[in-house]
Amino acid sequence: xxxxxxxxxxxKGPQKTANMMRWVIVMALPGLLxxxxxxxxxxxxxxxxxxxxxxxxxAAILKLRKRxxxxxxxxxxxxxxxxxxxxxxPPFAPWWVSLIATAFAIIFAKHLxxxxxxxxxxxxxxxxxxxxxxxxxxxxxxxAIPSPLLNQPPGxxxxxxxxxxxxxxxxxxTGATPLDTYKHEIAHSTAATVLASPIFGSGxxxxxxxxxxxxxxxxLVLLGLKVIPWQTPAxxxxxxxxxxxxxxxxxxxxxxxxxxxxxGATMLGAFFIATxxxxxxxxxxxxxxxxxxxGVLTYIIRTHGSYPDAIAFAxxxxxxxxxxxxxxxxxxxxxxxxAKRGAKPKDK
Amino acid sequence: xNSALSPTATRKRKLYxxxxxxxxxxxxxxxxxxxxxxxxxxPKLILPLQQHIGSPGKALVEPGQHVLKGQKIAEAQGRxxxxxxxxxxxxxxxxxxxxxxxxxxxxxxxxELIPDGKDQWCxxxxxxxxxHLSPSEIQAKVREAGIAGMGGAGFxxxxxxxxxxxxxxxxxxxxxxxxxxxxxxxxxxxxxRAHEVVGGMEIMAYVLQPGECxxxxxxxxxxxIAALQDAVKNTRIEVVVIPSxxxxxxxxxxxxxLTDKEVPSGKIPADIGVMCQNVxxxxxxxxxxxxxxxxxxxxxxxxxxxxxxxxxVEVLLGTPVDWLLAQYGYHPDRSRRVIAGGPMMGFxxxxxxxxxxxxxxxxxxxxxxxxxxxxxxxxxIRCSQCADACPAELLPQQLYWFxxxxxxxxxxxxxxxxxxxxxxxxxxxxxxxxxxxxxxxxKGQIKQQRLGQQKSDQARIRFESRxxxxxxxxxxxxxxxxxxxxxxxxxxxxxxxxETQAQADTGENT
Numbered sequence: 001x002x003x004x005x006x007x008x009x010x011x012k013g014p015q016k017t018a019n020m021m022r023w024v025i026v027m028a029l030p031g032l033l034x035x036x037x038x039x040x041x042x043x044x045x046x047x048x049x050x051x052x053x054x055x056x057x058x059a060a061i062l063k064l065r066k067r068x069x070x071x072x073x074x075x076x077x078x079x080x081x082x083x084x085x086x087x088x089x090p091p092f093a094p095w096w097v098s099l100i101a102t103a104f105a106i107i108f109a110k111h112l113x114x115x116x117x118x119x120x121x122x123x124x125x126x127x128x129x130x131x132x133x134x135x136x137x138x139x140x141x142x143x144a145i146p147s148p149l150l151n152q153p154p155g156x157x158x159x160x161x162x163x164x165x166x167x168x169x170x171x172x173x174t175g176a177t178p179l180d181t182y183k184h185e186i187a188h189s190t191a192a193t194v195l196a197s198p199i200f201g202s203g204x205x206x207x208x209x210x211x212x213x214x215x216x217x218x219x220l221v222l223l224g225l226k227v228i229p230w231q232t233p234a235x236x237x238x239x240x241x242x243x244x245x246x247x248x249x250x251x252x253x254x255x256x257x258x259x260x261x262x263x264g265a266t267m268l269g270a271f272f273i274a275t276x277x278x279x280x281x282x283x284x285x286x287x288x289x290x291x292x293x294x295g296v297l298t299y300i301i302r303t304h305g306s307y308p309d310a311i312a313f314a315x316x317x318x319x320x321x322x323x324x325x326x327x328x329x330x331x332x333x334x335x336x337x338x339a340k341r342g343a344k345p346k347d348k
Numbered sequence: 349x350n351s352a353l354s355p356t357a358t359r360k361r362k363l364y365x366x367x368x369x370x371x372x373x374x375x376x377x378x379x380x381x382x383x384x385x386x387x388x389x390x391p392k393l394i395l396p397l398q399q400h401i402g403s404p405g406k407a408l409v410e411p412g413q414h415v416l417k418g419q420k421i422a423e424a425q426g427r428x429x430x431x432x433x434x435x436x437x438x439x440x441x442x443x444x445x446x447x448x449x450x451x452x453x454x455x456x457x458x459x460e461l462i463p464d465g466k467d468q469w470c471x472x473x474x475x476x477x478x479x480h481l482s483p484s485e486i487q488a489k490v491r492e493a494g495i496a497g498m499g500g501a502g503f504x505x506x507x508x509x510x511x512x513x514x515x516x517x518x519x520x521x522x523x524x525x526x527x528x529x530x531x532x533x534x535x536x537x538x539x540x541r542a543h544e545v546v547g548g549m550e551i552m553a554y555v556l557q558p559g560e561c562x563x564x565x566x567x568x569x570x571x572x573i574a575a576l577q578d579a580v581k582n583t584r585i586e587v588v589v590i591p592s593x594x595x596x597x598x599x600x601x602x603x604x605x606l607t608d609k610e611v612p613s614g615k616i617p618a619d620i621g622v623m624c625q626n627v628x629x630x631x632x633x634x635x636x637x638x639x640x641x642x643x644x645x646x647x648x649x650x651x652x653x654x655x656x657x658x659x660x661v662e663v664l665l666g667t668p669v670d671w672l673l674a675q676y677g678y679h680p681d682r683s684r685r686v687i688a689g690g691p692m693m694g695f696x697x698x699x700x701x702x703x704x705x706x707x708x709x710x711x712x713x714x715x716x717x718x719x720x721x722x723x724x725x726x727x728x729i730r731c732s733q734c735a736d737a738c739p740a741e742l743l744p745q746q747l748y749w750f751x752x753x754x755x756x757x758x759x760x761x762x763x764x765x766x767x768x769x770x771x772x773x774x775x776x777x778x779x780x781x782x783x784x785x786x787x788x789x790x791k792g793q794i795k796q797q798r799l800g801q802q803k804s805d806q807a808r809i810r811f812e813s814r815x816x817x818x819x820x821x822x823x824x825x826x827x828x829x830x831x832x833x834x835x836x837x838x839x840x841x842x843x844x845x846x847e848t849q850a851q852a853d854t855g856e857n858t
Contacts, residue, residue, distance in 0.1 A: 004684050005453065005698055007785040009771030010691040010712075010719050011372060011529065015733060015778040017726055075726060117727030117779075229732065277731040282745055284735075326746065333763045334367070334600060334740045335613035345761050 021076035023227045027218030028083055028272060034214035035087065038207030039144040041159040042091020047083050049095060050102040054082035057106040065111065077116050081105050084124035084273055088265060088312070089131075091144040092174060095164050097135055101127035121319045122279045125312040132312065140308065145175045146207035149198050178205035179264045180308035182255045191251035205263040212267040219271025228275040231287035236270035237261065239295015247303070254303060269298070269311035279319045286322075286329035293318045361562075361588050364608040366601040368737045369593040370772050372529050372692070374568060379651040380532035382659040384540055388675060393435055393461040393666030394703040395421070396448045400496035401503045402428030407459060409440045416470035418642050421459055424491065430504045430706075431494035433642035435664035438463040449669075449688045449705055453698025461666065472640035483509075483555040486637055493636035494706075495643045499523060499534075499597075499626030500689060502707040505633065508625065509555050512618035519607055520558035521617075521624045522549050524565040524572070525590065525597030528690030531710040533647045534627045536660040538565075538572035541631060542579035548630030549585055551637050556623060561585040563627075564602050566592040594692065595770045599624050601739055613766050628709070648708050650676050653715035654683035663704050669711055670700035678713060687712040691719060692771040726779035734773035734783060740766050744773035744783050751790035756797070759790050767791075 035043040058078035062069045085101050105127030113119040132139045147153035154162065154173060161167040176184070178199050185194045194200075203209050222228045244257040260266065265273070274280065274294050281290040294314045301310030332339040398404035405422030415421060415434040422432035439462050445455040475481060481489070491506035511517050522545070526534040538545055545563075553561050563580070565573055567589050576587045590596055590605050600611045602624065609620050617624050628646065635641045644665055651658045656677025663672060669686070670678075680700075687694040688702075689710055704711075734744035742763055750759035764787060773783040 003686060003698065003700070004696060004721075006685065006696050006722070007782055007788070008689075008691075008693050008695060008769075009774050009784065010685070010687055010694070010696075010714070011775060012720070012722065012780060013370065013372070013775045015776055017729060017731075017778040020731065020778055071724065077729075115727065117729050226733075226736075229736075277729050280730070282730050282732045282735065283743060326743075330743060330762065331735075331741050333613070333742055333766050334604075335610050335615070335766060336763070340761060340763070343758055343761065345757070 017075050017077075020227050021080050023222060023225055024080050024272065025076065025083060027222050027227075028087065028215070030218045031211055031214035031268060032087060034207075034211040035091070038146045038148070038210060039091045040147055040153055041156045042093070042144060042163065043087060043089075045159060045163060046089050046091070046093060046098050047086030050082035050086040050089075050098050051079055053099050053102040054078040054106050057103050058111075061107055061111045062115075065115070067115070072116060075116060078106055078110075081110070081124045081127075084268075085127050087268055087272075088124070088128050090139060090174070092159070092162055092169055093131075094138055097131050097138050100134075101131045103127075104130050117278055119278055120322075122273065122276045122315050124276075125273060125315045125319075129312045129316060132307070140180075141174055143174055143177050145173060146199065146201075148201075148206065175199070177264065177308055178208055178259060179255065179302060182259060183303070183308070186251075186253065186255070191256070200259075203262075204258045208264065209262040212262045215267035215271055219267060222271060222275075228271065229284070229287055231284055232275045232280060232291040233270040235288045235291020235293075236274050236295040236298070237266070239292040239297075240266060240299050241295075243296060243299045243303075260299065260302070264302070264309040265311045266298075269294070269315070273311060273315055274318075279315075279322060281322045281325045281329065283326055283329040283331060285331070286325040289325050289329060290318050290322055293321060361586065361606075363588070363590060364605055366596070366604045366739050367741045368739045368772065369595065369601075370737055370775060371592070372594055372775065374592070375529045375651075376532050376535065376568065379530065379649050379658040379660065380535050382657075384536050384647055384660045384662050387661040387663040387667060387672060389436060389463050389465065389467070390664070390667045390671050391463070392441070392668070393438075393463065393664060394446050394668060395432055395435070395459045395461060395666040396446070396703065396705060397422050397432065397457050397459070399432070399502060399665070399705040399707065400430040401501060402426070402430070404457070405429060405432050405494075407443055407457075409443075409459065411440055411442045413440045414438070414464075415440060415461070416468055418472060418644060419470045420492075420494075420642070421461075424494070424504070428504055428507055430496045431492065431642070432459070432665075433494055433644050434461060435644040435666055436461070436463045437466050437468040447699050447702050449697060449702040449708065451695040458703070474639050475637055478551050478554060478637050481637070486551060486555050489637055489640075490633055493632070493642040495629060495632045495636060496706050497626055498628030498632060498646060498706060498709070500693075500707050500709055502705075505625070505629050508618070508623060509552060511556055512621075515621060517556045517558040517618075517623050518560070518621035519623070520549070520553055520556055520561045521602060521606060521622060522561075522563040522585075522627055522630055523597055523599070523602055523624050524563050524569075524576070524627045525602055526569070527566060527592070527594045527597035528692050528694075528710075529594075530651050530712055531649050531690045532651075533649045533660055533709050535569050535572050537631060537647050538569070538627060539575050542572075542575040544631040544634045545627045546576070546579040546583065546585060546630075547638065548632070548634035549625070550583060551633055552623075552625060552630065553584075558623065562606055563587045564590050564596075564606050566590055566596060568592040594772070595739055595768070598739065598768055598770060600768065613763070643706060646704070646706060646708065648672075648704060649710040649712075651710065652683075652687075652713035653718045654679045654713035655711075665704060665706060667704045668700075669697065669702055669704060672704065673700065673711065673713065682715055683713045684716065685714060685719075687714070692775070693769065722782065723780050725781050728777075728779055728781055731778060733776045733778065737772045737776045739770060739772065740768055742767060744787075747790070748781065748783055748786050751786040754793070756790060756794050760794065764790060764794070 059069050105123040109123035109126035110119050162169050240260050244260040248254045248256045281287050297314035298310040327343045330339050403426045406425050407422050409421045417437045419434045421434050424431045441460040441462050446458040448456045487509050495505040496502040603622050611617050632643050647660050648663050649660050686697045767787050769784050
């Protein structure tokens with residue numbers, strides 16, 4: 001009998017994992033472009049360099065795990081991880097910092113947990129957090145001063161030679177970010193004085209606002225394409241905005257809301273990092289809780305922690321909570337009055 | 349009821365939306381352009397005794413016996429069952445197992461009938477005016493005609509013509525949604541025989557006395573809608589055009605769309621005062637009551653790239669699928685799959701020798717370019733597109749993990765048994781995971797476990813009561829023995845006493 005016996009359905013919709021990943025990559029480009037415009041060639045280099053490292057690591061470990069290399073590389077997930085790391089690292093981060101972050105993300109945070117789909121933590125953020133705590137100097141002092149503030153911004157070759165250790169990093173090229181500056185300066189100053197610093201520009205934070213606008217634009221397109229759900233970014237932004245609004249009304253005391261939203265990795269985190277489906281919550285309500293958790297934790301760490309930004313730690317902490325959130329945010333199914341809660345029925 | 353007399357077609361009814369759903373390519377125009385044709389008489393008919401949900405019918409014929417068209421050849425057994433009638437006149441060749449249309453490819457007991465070519469009807473009792481019959485007479489006629497739900501599930505129709513627990517039926521729904529891609533049997537039936545469909549619904553309404561009568565039809569069938577609207581003039585039946593979205597023809601979803609009510613988990617629409625019937629069923633009811641004709645044929649869509657003359661055929665029950673396809677330009681060399689039903693919920697046939705039955709609404713023979721075989725499965729990335737699209741509002745990806753880990757208690761807690769197996773989760777899955785297959789397997793395993801549990805419970809109860817019985821017997825024996833011993837001791841004592849007495853007496857005497 002030549003007939004095939006197959007289980008229904010016999011048609012398949014157009015959705016493909018690789019397409020979703022491709023869209024994420026493409027929609028990260030506006031933000032990357034803005035980074036390049038305002039902070040030089042560093043991030044572009046990092047994205048490319050991390051991409052190469054990720055593909056090599058992914059291929060090597062797939063080979064080691066005796067998995068079909070091309071099949072898995074074609075899902076583009078390693079590339080997405082690499083790009084997120086490249087976008088998050090400081091523009092002048094030394095090459096070996098990027099290498100360690102990416103290799104650790106792919107090998108440890110992804111494949112040692114079972115590979116694609118099985119990692120409980122966001123691999124990009126695991127890699128980022130590792131280098132952040134291991135190399136605090138390289139990570140927190142190397143963010144570039146916005147190019148418009150430099151007399152002669154470094155060109156491609158100079159950037160490359162700094163990153164690859166051929167030239168020592170000149171003093172004037174890097175400095176504290178607006179988030180960092182505001183947090184530290186406001187303790188002994190007023191909002192007007194702090195905001196007078198050129199790094200805040202005429203808007204909220206010079207350059208950063210455009211970078212965030214770029215990621216916001218890309219993120220909104222992803223929302224429109226239904227590649228990412230709306231609940232996660234909405235939660236993250238609300239989680240940052242609401243406490244920033246409540247406490248930041250007095251700009252002389254805390255960082256005001258617009259600096260929170262349009263500086264640092266806010267939009268990158270909300271639309272590209274927190275939305276990693278594998279390590280996030282899977283229910284609609286759960287994603288809202290998960291996103292809000294990330295937002296609130298980000299606000300708390302930014303305001304009271306010792307690191308200038310906090311997306312990575314907030315995401316990792318909420319990754320821990322995601323399975324629990326899932327269990328307690330089951331939707332009400334058709335034909336039920338109430339939603340069920342918990343993993344198992346309660347014992348009678 | 350006053351409104352029963354006034355036509356309601358112009359009133360705009362409020363529609364409700366069910367959660368999720370998809371818009372797959374409809375592929376209906378390939379088969380709905382041509383009028384229904386009557387399939388020729390096949391050389392043999394294979395008639396399974398079970399073509400419906402419930403207990404199989406009991407054969408009433410012997411090998412060698414000659415039967416007339418419409419003569420009953422199998423009797424319904426029990427409450428939920430359906431009779432079977434000879435689709436044409438001819439000779440019964442035998443009664444044996446044949447492969448039947450079932451996902452498992454199993455064989456089942458069938459009556460084999462060799463047509464004599466005369467197509468000679470038995471006597472039928474027609475009835476001009478159904479109002480002259482009592483509801484119970486109509487129920488009896490429908491049961492006698494062997495009608496079972498023709499939308500695909502095959503539930504005996506007569507059972508659904510009894511109001512639930514003698515409650516009132518609020519809404520009688522005629523399901524004309526036909527939301528599965530490719531299938532156009534209902535579409536063509538309505539276009540060409542709308543008066544039969546509406547007539548059947550009027551008869552059902554006469555029996556059930558519902559508060560309202562609604563025909564739900566998707567907006568992708570304008571010709572059928574026009575035909576229905578024409579046919580319902582001067583009746584109380586309302587034709588409601590609903591937006592095309594799969595699976596709006598799912599019973600639970602259609603109830604939600606039309607009434608905003610949800611069928612509670614584990615219940616049926618009748619429990620909330622709603623009765624759903626299929627349009628094909630309504631037409632069959634009409635023919636059964638009006639002309640006394642039993643259900644002996646149905647309209648089946650033949651479609652897919654491997655069939656040249658795509659369209660709808662009126663085909664006798666029992667017609668072998670391979671023979672039927674051959675009449676309409678079938679290319680078995682190109683066809684690797686033959687699907688009974690639509691591409692979303694239909695099942696592949698193990699063999700094309702199986703017969704057309706009461707529930708065969710479509711035979712789909714796609715080429716591989718038309719419906720590509722599933723690509724390699726990738727890992728679940730928990731993207732939740734399945735959950736967003738699930739019409740039962742479940743968490744398919746969670747159910748998938750539980751099914752894989754065999755954590756069946758958790759799967760049940762996540763409402764596994766409310767899954768209607770519509771196939772949407774698999775359709776939208778970007779990782780091409782055959783999710784529905786996991787749920788079917790998990791459901792099967794759980795049912796098996798429950799059965800095993802039931803059996804072992806019974807065995808335990810049997811064993812325990814046997815132990816108790818033995819114990820009791822032992823106790824009774826011991827009690828008896830004790831009683832006997834006591835009696836013996838008493839007798840002994842008495843004897844002794846009387847002996848001493850006697851001795852004393854003799855002593856006294858001496």
